[in-house]
Amino acid sequence: MKASRLFGLRRLLQSPFQCRRNSILSQEPSGSEMKTEIPGPKSKELVHALQKTQNALSAIFVLDMEQSVGNYAVDVDGNILLDVYQQVASVALGYNHPAIQKVFQDPKNLSLLVNRPALGIHPTPKFIDQIQRTLLPIAPKGLEYTQSMMCGSCANENAFKAIFIWHASKIRDGKPFSEAELRSSVYNKPPGCPTVSIMSFEGGFHGRTLGVLSCTHSIPIHKVDFPSFDWPVAPFPRYKYPLEENERENREEDERCLARVSILYNRLR
Known part of the structure; x- marks a missing residue:
C-alpha cells in the first residue's frame, strides 16, 4: 500500500474516535448516578398520564432525551444510567452526537425531514447519490444491489x-x-x-x-x-x-x- 493511501486510511480511522473523544466523552458523565428508585416519582406520574391515552405497560421510566449524552441515558428524575440498550441498538454513536446533530440541522436535509418522502416511489437525487456512496461500497462481494427498509x-x-x-x-x-x-x-x-x-x-x-x-x-x-x-x-x-x-x-x-x-x-x- 502506498504511503499516501496508508496515511489517508489512518486519518479516516482516527477521525471518528477523535471527534467522539473531544466532543462526546468530554460531555459524558463520569459514571452512573442514582437519585431515586427506578422508576422515580416523575417517571411514575408521566407513565400514569400516558397510560390514559395508550398502552404504556412496557415503559420502565421516562427519558430526558435532551440531557442524555453519549453512552449515558438520563431520566426525568435526574438518574444517570449507563445505557447498553441504546434505543433497541438504534443509537449507534450515542445520544446527541454532535455530528448527527449537525446533519439534522443542515438546511439541505430539511426537506427530507419535513416531507417524509416515500423513497421507493419518489426517490430524490440526493438519496440516489447517498445510496451509491454509502451502502454499495460496503456491500458484500458479489452483491450489486441494496434495498433500504424502515426496521x-x-x-x-x-x-x-x-x-x-x-x-x-x-x-x-x-x-x-x-x-x-x-x-x-x-x-x-x-x-x-x-x-x-x-x-x-x-x-x-x-x-x-x-x-x-x-x-x-x-x-x-x-x-x-x-x-x-x-x-x-x-x-x-x-x-x-x-x-x-x-x-x-x-x-x-x-x-x-x-x-x-x-x-x-x-x-x-
Whole structure:
C-alpha cells in the first residue's frame, strides 16, 4: 500500500474516535448516578398520564432525551444510567452526537425531514447519490444491489418475500402468473399462496410483526394469542463453557442439532 493511501486510511480511522473523544466523552458523565428508585416519582406520574391515552405497560421510566449524552441515558428524575440498550441498538454513536446533530440541522436535509418522502416511489437525487456512496461500497462481494427498509422486522419480512419470489420464479421458469394463481392468492389459498416455509431455530428472535414472529421462539409473551405460520422449528446448539473443556459435549450438541435440521429439511422439501 502506498504511503499516501496508508496515511489517508489512518486519518479516516482516527477521525471518528477523535471527534467522539473531544466532543462526546468530554460531555459524558463520569459514571452512573442514582437519585431515586427506578422508576422515580416523575417517571411514575408521566407513565400514569400516558397510560390514559395508550398502552404504556412496557415503559420502565421516562427519558430526558435532551440531557442524555453519549453512552449515558438520563431520566426525568435526574438518574444517570449507563445505557447498553441504546434505543433497541438504534443509537449507534450515542445520544446527541454532535455530528448527527449537525446533519439534522443542515438546511439541505430539511426537506427530507419535513416531507417524509416515500423513497421507493419518489426517490430524490440526493438519496440516489447517498445510496451509491454509502451502502454499495460496503456491500458484500458479489452483491450489486441494496434495498433500504424502515426496521429490522420489515427488513426480515421483505427478505422472506424475496426468497419466496426467487423460489416461485425458478419453478415458473419464465412463464407468466396463471389465472389460478392470481385468483387463489386473494383468498390466501394455493397455488397463488404456495405451501412453502422458512425454517427457524429455538431461542431465535427476528422481530414481532406476524411473519417474522413465526420465526421468533424466545419469549412466550411476544407470541401468545397471535396466529402463526406452521413452519418448522429446529434446535440450536447450546454450548457448555469453557469451550476448550467441553469440546466433546459441544461436538455432540452440533451433531444432534444438524441431524434434526436434516430430518426437517428432507421432510418438507
